[in-house]
Amino acid sequence: MARAAKKGFKLIPEGQRKCVWMEAGVVSYKTCTLNFDCPTCEYDQALRNKVARAQAAQEAKFGRTWAQEMLRLPASQRVCRYMISGHVDYKLCPSAYECGSCDYDQQMQERMEPARLPVGVIKEIMEFKVAEGFYFHEGHAWARSEHGGRVRVGVSDFIQHLLGDLASVQLPDIGHPVVQGEPVVMLRKNGHAVKLRAPVSGVVSHINQRIKEKPALINKEPYEEGWLFIVEPSKLKKNLKKLKTGEDAEGFIEKERERLIEVMSDDLRVAADGGPIDTDVFKELSGERWESVVGEFVG
Amino acid sequence: MALKLRAVDKKKVPAFDHLLICAHGGRIDLEVLKRTSALLNHLIGLPSRLSSLIVPLESAYDEEKGQYNARDILKSTSGLVTPGCLRVIVLTEEDIYIPVFKYVFGAADLPGSCAVVSLKRLRQEFYKNPPDLRLFYKRVDKTVLHELGHTFGLTHCRNRHCVMYSSTRIVDTDFKSSMFCHHCFNLLADHLNEERLVCLKSRHDDEFPYK
């Protein structure tokens, strides 16, 4: 509070923090309403646009972004945004306010990652699990509303089986806008790739870094530790209408299962009646066949 | 009673329209074959014959799985189709599968001439229960009718009571009836008509009481 009182023109109310733009002196008064989640902050985006426009028009006001302003300060005063936010007591910026590529920022993101809601009942549609309370997109991504209005995103257990051992998972950048139904995550397996579509629209606020190092988490816990990213949704109500949950989700997986049997049968002129799908056969899917089978369901 | 292996001259097979019931391997119980033949005579209105030809075991065996590939059985069965033989139904005591499934109760050409039904998982003994012959025959009837339906072009029905409902587990077979629902019955009658075969007995609505 002492710092706030010294620099601000107005006192910052108890429990609130100065926006980075105010801290840098670019704007005279603005508090943070988004817990320093600058990449998803509309105010931050608007001011950055304003700076860009001002620079193009060579106007003096709004000549610099908050980061550029901060860089003009002596090194000893270039405080990290997590110090401004109060998450750490003392930290100077280690990477010229390029938060997107800053290792420290990434560590902090992970530490501040919102806690996952526990998974409740898991229903089994034959070989495939469907978690209750999750909303499924036709492209097999799931969305789940969590505390603070955020939406966590992952993939269905059904598609996890088809994906098998992934070589890599390319997640969107934090701050990246995503649109329901549009490709957002690239999943790769021995030189071939498929694109997972976003179940909701919004801005990416967190990504699951652990997935990048260990894609097998997707297979092991598709509804838990295998989540992909978190979105600050923009049209959640409208988006949810297009997703399936509860019995609808179970019916959806049931139908997808039937479609899978058809897709996997190399001879459609033979009808078969029998027991569980041998999910081991998906492990052997590779190359173009993998791409086309998975693509059939995520595409 | 086991069916005795006997090489038969194909020409001796009757030339008029009929269904052929045939064994895969030599382990089959003659009583099951006879009952199946009687069932089809009664229900489809086509004469059915027991074939003393035996579909050879070896070619369809998958050593890793310890099961027989139903698709391969169907392939070797197609050689048994002679003039006048409309459909061949193969019964086997062996466990069969088709890639993607861990096991199958039956498989059939869709549409086509051949169907195969495994008796192995239709027996209560398989589930470590005491033998129950009545239940076993019910299961055989349902599975044979289902696969025969496929050969006439019928696909799976969403009505859990209809015999064309796909059985994933044996409880599905036990739950469904041995009758075709109205929709499937009409389709089957159409297919039989198309092939200018003896028509199915027309059926009153109350004979299929399930919705």
Ligand SMILES: [Zn+2]
């Ligand atoms: Zn079937």
Ligand SMILES: [Zn+2]
């Ligand atoms: Zn039906």
